[in-house]
Amino acid sequence: MAIETELDRGAAFLLVPVFLAIGALAYFSFRAEPPLVPLAAAFALLAVLAFLTRTNRLAYYALAAAAICLLGMAIATIETERMATKMLGAAISAGITGRVVEIDTLDNGRLRLTLDILATERPVLRYAPDRVRLIARKVPEGVRAGSQVTGYARLMPPSGPVRPGSYDFSFESYFDGIGASGFFMKGPELAAAAKPPSAVGQASAWVENARDRIAQRIRDRIGGAEGEIAAALVVGVRGGIPEDVNEALRRTGLYHIISISGLHMAMVAGTVMLLMRLGFAAFPAFSSHRPVKKYAASAALAATAGYLFVSGAEVAAQRSFIMLAVMLTAVLFDRASLTMRNLAISAIVVIVISPHEVVGPSFQMSFAATAALVGAYAWWSDRREQQAQPAIQRSMPSKLWRWLATMAVGLAATSVIAGLATAVFGAWHFQRVSPLSLVANLAVMPIVSVLVMPFAVLAGLFMPFRLDGIFLDTMGAGLTAMIALAKWFSEHSPVDAVGLVSTHSVVLVTVALIIASMATTWLRVAALPLAAFALLALMKAEAPDVLVSEDARLMGVPVGAGRLAVNRARPNQFTIDNWKRAVVTEDVVGPTRLGPANQSKRNNATSPGVASPSGSGTAFSCADGLCLVEHPSGVQVAHAENAEAARRACASADLVVVNDATAGNVCGNSAVVVLTSRELARLGSAAIFLTPGGGGVPQQVDIRHAVATPYRPWHAQREFSREARGLPPYRRESKRQGAPEPATPAQ
Known part of the structure; x- marks a missing residue:
């Protein structure tokens, strides 16, 4: 059986x-x-x-x-x-003193500092987070990891998903130990160290400063976007890569190249093993009597451990190192390295160390690709053994041509298998696919494999002797070619947004992948119907009719013809990009502001002298704090800045979103559905589904929030904001009145 x-x-x-x-x-x-x-x-x-x-x-x-x-x-x-990360409950401005853990240079020239909070003042926060990330325009000379700085900063709690089901920043911040983010309003300035850091802190600071020096040396030698990518590949700092380059890499499916993962670890290990084997080959007498393969594997293991150390040991890099370490250890004990059993051991270790990683795209896509490749390799090896033929004597040109053909076919097969295994996960998490990913990877990976990563390894080996220049130059030339190809493919790539993907299809694909990669008998064919059902259910997810941000300031309504109407002229670009991919729209239509002439024609009968815009099916019409738009189904949607403006929409709108935590149900007992900023502060961003009524039946409005109650630990801070408690925004009293600043939940 x-x-x-x-x-x-x-x-x-x-x-x-x-x-x-x-x-x-x-x-x-x-x-x-x-x-x-x-x-x-x-x-x-x-x-x-x-x-x-x-x-x-x-x-x-x-x-x-x-x-x-x-x-x-x-x-x-x-x-x-x-x-047990302490997370800030509400936005607040305060003086802080902290120890620098990490400094990242961003593409706009600003700096992002990760700080361990040592003290707060003006006001003293009673529940201060232990670690924060803050943006600064500049830092004083001499500030580095381990330094103590002080300044006045605006601190904000980690935000939730920009729409239900999307990436949860609060979740990631909780498990990264980051309790707040924000920016310096004044400073930072170098502060005298009140107490020296612990031995672990000193070691961490030394490593971080070494990474900064290496990154700066690479930037100085290579320069431009190439230097930033080279620094990302060597020491894992990606903040300085220009956004246009990042987007080109995303659209072409090449972004995995700059995120330190199994690819980089394998290339480092492969380069070291090749150099070691070539070196041993020069001493045939020694090589014939010693297990040089094990020596090379040991050196590769040490090199990848050093690479993990220098690259910052991010979670993705740790996972990749564990996978490769298990395989190299198998070589030391004369066991097959590329097996499903070794992959299973790696997965067990990763899950035990960081179980929260299983919900993220990095873990899912990494192990999906690796499992698919290992399974395909095992199937191909079995097939070759069954069809083994006597060796044929070939000429040198024939051998070279056969080797090149094998490499090309192997690279193509690797790209296809890994791409197919991860495509659904990428579409599910990011609502985008890369149609030209296969071609782009085939064009770029030889450059990365020959000119970039091997020379990065050589540069690292010779950097202590200041002999790394030629290797960095070669690496930079390879990266220039890679960026050029990525931008060309990006410009010729069709629209990559695919909309929301059904969770059922992801589950079916996962089960099919497990069966196909693990089974060794005819049971593999059981994966085929599951994959077929997954494709049929792929786009069954229902797209929302209205999207609302968690701060109640931004609304998005698809109005047909690939357009998304928004109520703000300058919306948050990250949120809008996410919404566009989710509802598959290409153009954003800003609001139409009504002038005095138009306003005078639309005065509300219940509020004399106050203008009320009329909803249209093309864009929000806005006047006096009220914006109206008509959904293609005929449902009238309104956004109001306060309760007074919301009341003017009660007679015509079916759904009213009010950016006022104190508003309550401003429309009384009418059939109008009212969503206030208090509900959004408590439950996060909203996806709203509209069902038009008929025959006197009122509209049906289904509101689905990103956060549920009772709160999980990574969302517990939400209940402490002023908006979540139904309070108006804090307004500082004038100094003449002598009123002190009241305490907030963040304190």
Whole structure:
């Protein structure tokens, strides 16, 4: 039986990280925080039952799978409790003193400082975050990692998703340990150190300063966007890469090149192993009596560990290092390195260390691509063994041509397999695909593989001796070619937005990928119908009719013909780009401001002398704090800056969004649906689905928020803002009145 064969070949172990990930995903999807003790008790009980029923194979595997899922939940719970990040509850301005952890240079010339907060003043924050990220125009000479700085800053709590289901900044900030972000209003200035940092802090500062020196040396030698990308590849600092280059890389599916991942780790390890093997080849007597392959693998392992150290050890880099370390360790023990078992071991280690990573695109796409490639490699190896033919003597030109053809086919196959394995995950998380990704990768990867990464390794080896110039120059030339190709493909790439992708299709694709990559018998074909059903369900997700930001200031309404009407002339670009991809629109239509002549013709009968715009199906019409637009279904949508303006829309609008936390239901008991900034502050951004009424039936308005209550730990800070408590924005009293600044929840 095929299932028995798969189990005998170790399929059960390969599924361990799958069930761990399912448990972690289940934990993070819960609406309320589960208690740890019952989870641990349930896990222990199921583990004991599985052990007692080990003679019954079906019961054993079922109980073991359930126990592993509970273990994944417990591990995720422990990580959440261990992080316990203190997050700011409301925006506030305060004087801060902090120790610099990291300094990033941004593409606009400004600096982003990560600080460990040591003290606050004016006012003293009673619940100050431990670590913040702040933007500064400039910093004094001599400020580096480990320095203490002081200044007056505007601190803001981490924001939630820009729409339900999108990237959650609060979640990421919580697990990164970042409790607030903002900018310096005054300063920063270098401050005298009140107390020296700990030994760990001193070591971290030394590493960070070394990274900064390496990055600056690379920038000085290469310069321009190429220098910024080179610094990103070597030490992992990506803030200075120009946005047009970033966008070109995203549109062409090449952005993975500048994010340190398995590709870079493998190239570093491969380059070191090749150099070591070539060096040993010069001493045949030594090589014939020593395990030089193991020596080369040990050197590669040390080199990748050093690369992880220098690159900042981000989570994605740690995950890639673990995967490669397992494979190199297998070489040291004379085991096959590129196997699904080694990949499973890597996944188990990563999930145990950082279970929150399983919900992110980096983890999902990385392991999806690797699993697909390992599975395809195993299938191809089995096929070659079955069709093995006697060796044929070939001429040198024939061997060279065969080698080049094999490399080309291998590169193409790698791009196709990895691209297909990650396409759905990319579309689900980012609502975009890269139609020319395959061609772009085929054109660029030889440059990266030959001119960029190997010479980056050589530059790193010779940098301590100041002999890295020629290698950095070669690396820069390769990056110039890469950027040129990326921009060319980006300009010729069709629109990459695909809209919202059904979660069901992602689940089906995941199951199909697991079966196709892990199965070794005819059971592989079971992946085909699952993949087919996934394609059929791919675009079944319903697109919202109205989108509202969590601060209640911005609304977006698709008005047809690929246009998105917004109520602000200068909306937040990041939010708008996300909304455009979600509802598949290309053009943003700004509001029409009515002049005095138009306003006088639209005076509201209930509010004499106050203008009321009329909703149109092309753009928001705005006057006196009220904006109206008509959805293609005929539903009238309004945005009001205050309760007074909202009342003027009650007679004509079906949905009113009020940027006023004190407004309440301004339309009384009418059928108008009112959404205030208090609800948005508590529950996050909103996606609204409209169903037009008919025959006297009122409109149906379905509002879905990005955040649910009771709050999970990464959203708990939301309840402390003034808006969430139904209070008006804080207004500082004049100094003449002598009124002190009142305390806020952030304090």
